[in-house]
Amino acid sequence: MRNRDVAEMLERAGRILSLRGENRYRIRAYQKAARAVVSLDEGIDVVVKEKRLQQLEGVGSALAEKIQEIVETGTLSMLERIETVSLPPTKMNRTILLASALTFSTELLPQLVALPGVTQVQVVGEARRRRETVTGLEFALAVSDMAEAKESLGAHKHLHSCRWEDNKCFTVHSFGIEITFHLVVEECFVQTLWQTTGSVTHVQKMAMIIKEKTGQQIMKVPGQSNALQLLSEEELYALANLPLIAPELREDGGEIEAAQAGQLPLLVDAADYKGDLHIHTDWSDGAASMKKMVEAAVELGYEYVAITDHSRSLKIAKGLSLERLSQQQAFIKSLQDKYNIRIFSGIEVDILDDGSIDAPNEVLANLDVVIASVHSAFRQSRAKMTTRICRAMQNPYVQILGHATGRLLGKREPYEVDMAEVLRVAAMTGTSLEINSSPDRLDINDSVARRAKDAGIAVAINTDAHSQLELANMLLGLAMARRGWLEKKDVLNTSSAQDILAILQKKRRKH
Numbered sequence: 001m002r003n004r005d006v007a008e009m010l011e012r013a014g015r016i017l018s019l020r021g022e023n024r025y026r027i028r029a030y031q032k033a034a035r036a037v038v039s040l041d042e043g044i045d046v047v048v049k050e051k052r053l054q055q056l057e058g059v060g061s062a063l064a065e066k067i068q069e070i071v072e073t074g075t076l077s078m079l080e081r082i083e084t085v086s087l088p089p090t091k092m093n094r095t096i097l098l099a100s101a102l103t104f105s106t107e108l109l110p111q112l113v114a115l116p117g118v119t120q121v122q123v124v125g126e127a128r129r130r131r132e133t134v135t136g137l138e139f140a141l142a143v144s145d146m147a148e149a150k151e152s153l154g155a156h157k158h159l160h161s162c163r164w165e166d167n168k169c170f171t172v173h174s175f176g177i178e179i180t181f182h183l184v185v186e187e188c189f190v191q192t193l194w195q196t197t198g199s200v201t202h203v204q205k206m207a208m209i210i211k212e213k214t215g216q217q218i219m220k221v222p223g224q225s226n227a228l229q230l231l232s233e234e235e236l237y238a239l240a241n242l243p244l245i246a247p248e249l250r251e252d253g254g255e256i257e258a259a260q261a262g263q264l265p266l267l268v269d270a271a272d273y274k275g276d277l278h279i280h281t282d283w284s285d286g287a288a289s290m291k292k293m294v295e296a297a298v299e300l301g302y303e304y305v306a307i308t309d310h311s312r313s314l315k316i317a318k319g320l321s322l323e324r325l326s327q328q329q330a331f332i333k334s335l336q337d338k339y340n341i342r343i344f345s346g347i348e349v350d351i352l353d354d355g356s357i358d359a360p361n362e363v364l365a366n367l368d369v370v371i372a373s374v375h376s377a378f379r380q381s382r383a384k385m386t387t388r389i390c391r392a393m394q395n396p397y398v399q400i401l402g403h404a405t406g407r408l409l410g411k412r413e414p415y416e417v418d419m420a421e422v423l424r425v426a427a428m429t430g431t432s433l434e435i436n437s438s439p440d441r442l443d444i445n446d447s448v449a450r451r452a453k454d455a456g457i458a459v460a461i462n463t464d465a466h467s468q469l470e471l472a473n474m475l476l477g478l479a480m481a482r483r484g485w486l487e488k489k490d491v492l493n494t495s496s497a498q499d500i501l502a503i504l505q506k507k508r509r510k511h
């Protein structure tokens with residue numbers, strides 16, 4: 001097995017444990033092990049053979065055993081064990097991270113499509129709308145034979161205590177996640193797909209508009225075939241003379257009115273994304289070498305990547321001294337010629353307790369990308385925290401405010417801060433806000449992103465990756481941006497390598 005396959009299996013194990021609401025230190029241990037394995041300079045099989053697993057960062061005896069098992073057998077029996085033991089309802093996890101929900105549904109989808117009597121399957125509900133956390137998963141299933149499909153679903157070994165209401169099945173998967181299946185004959189699939197994607201208020205409003213315009217009842221009445229034979233959701237919106245409204249927007253947040261006015265945003269798309277502006281390497285607390293991170297960015301087809309390791313005060317994350325930082329800049333220059341990607345020098349600099357910045361301006365002036373973030377003294381009063389962050393943004397060299405609220409979903413509440421004031425000062429100073437794409441951050445969230453856009457603030461979608469695997473989290477940040485109505489022009493890292501430096505330099509030049 002390749003290191004990457006082993007790492008992916010460890011990461012998957014971590015996500016599945018998080019689905020079950022397991023101890024977060026245990027989940028974290030798996031993520032750390034995944035990072036360590038994917039960033040190794042040698043084959044993991046060699047490390048296993050030479051019994052050196054426990055020398056890896058963050059790998060203790062328990063995880064060493066698991067890694068060895070994966071390498072030697074290609075499987076992880078712990079996962080198989082979990083699959084056969086169902087959780088009592090009281091222990092079920094009610095806050096499922098979007099990342100875990102998507103990982104899980106990607107794995108379940110092919111199993112569902114393969115069931116006898118089932119012809120088509122789609123993820124619907126909150127996960128399709130890409131909400132930051134979901135309370136359960138929903139799937140719409142088109143069936144060719146209802147009785148057969150019901151039977152095969154009921155017989156799935158990991159779906160427990162199926163409760164049927166007409167053609168709707170409520171069940172619990174062995175991983176401890178609630179799933180609702182909406183079974184429907186093929187002619188009704190598009191209607192059901194749309195209706196179960198929601199949100200409820202969006203669907204109700206649209207149904208009323210379609211009723212008024214066409215006299216047709218779009219909502220499916222149970223047990224009654226009133227199919228309109230729609231082939232796509234586009235056709236459904238066309239009944240109301242509207243363009244397709246993307247699932248991420250269907251929250252009754254003004255999207256129907258915007259569509260009627262011809263002002264629906266043209267949402268930013270993965271193809272627009274040109275490069276990551278926030279990643280860590282093993283110069284600070286990242287797991288992988290700079291070379292490995294740069295190569296992973298090249299593989300993703302990016303035009304640029306910014307190396308933004310931690311600053312000197314963040315000792316627990318091996319923050320760089322000024323001397324190390326300047327060595328790093330030299331190293332970046334030496335790498336540049338070897339790769340067909342722009343490597344920006346940068347830093348994630350701490351915002352100290354009083355709002356001052358953890359590096360002198362002369363040093364920041366030599367860096368391409370400066371992100372400033374709060375990593376300490378989270379419990380300051382609202383007034384103090386607001387002043388602190390706003391003071392940091394006044395610094396002409398701070399281009400991006402990192403993870404602006406400091407929240408960790410399900411673990412740490414956001415710190416007290418006056419977001420309206422933060423947005424005002426960001427707009428005034430020309431500072432960008434980051435959507436941090438870490439699965440448990442998603443910070444700023446969709447609603448703040450939308451307020452930022454309305455205030456004319458550019459938003460950067462960054463991963464804060466600490467290993468190659470995490471660069472893929474960009475898709476989560478992108479989902480938040482889309483939910484926040486962001487278009488290509490609102491997102492900083494949709495600019496080309498040529499343009500972005502000029503954009504980033506703008507704030508400095510004003511001073």
Ligand SMILES: [Zn+2]
Nearest residue numbers: 348373402403
């Ligand atoms: Zn940070």
Ligand SMILES: [Zn+2]
Nearest residue numbers: 278280348464
């Ligand atoms: Zn970071």
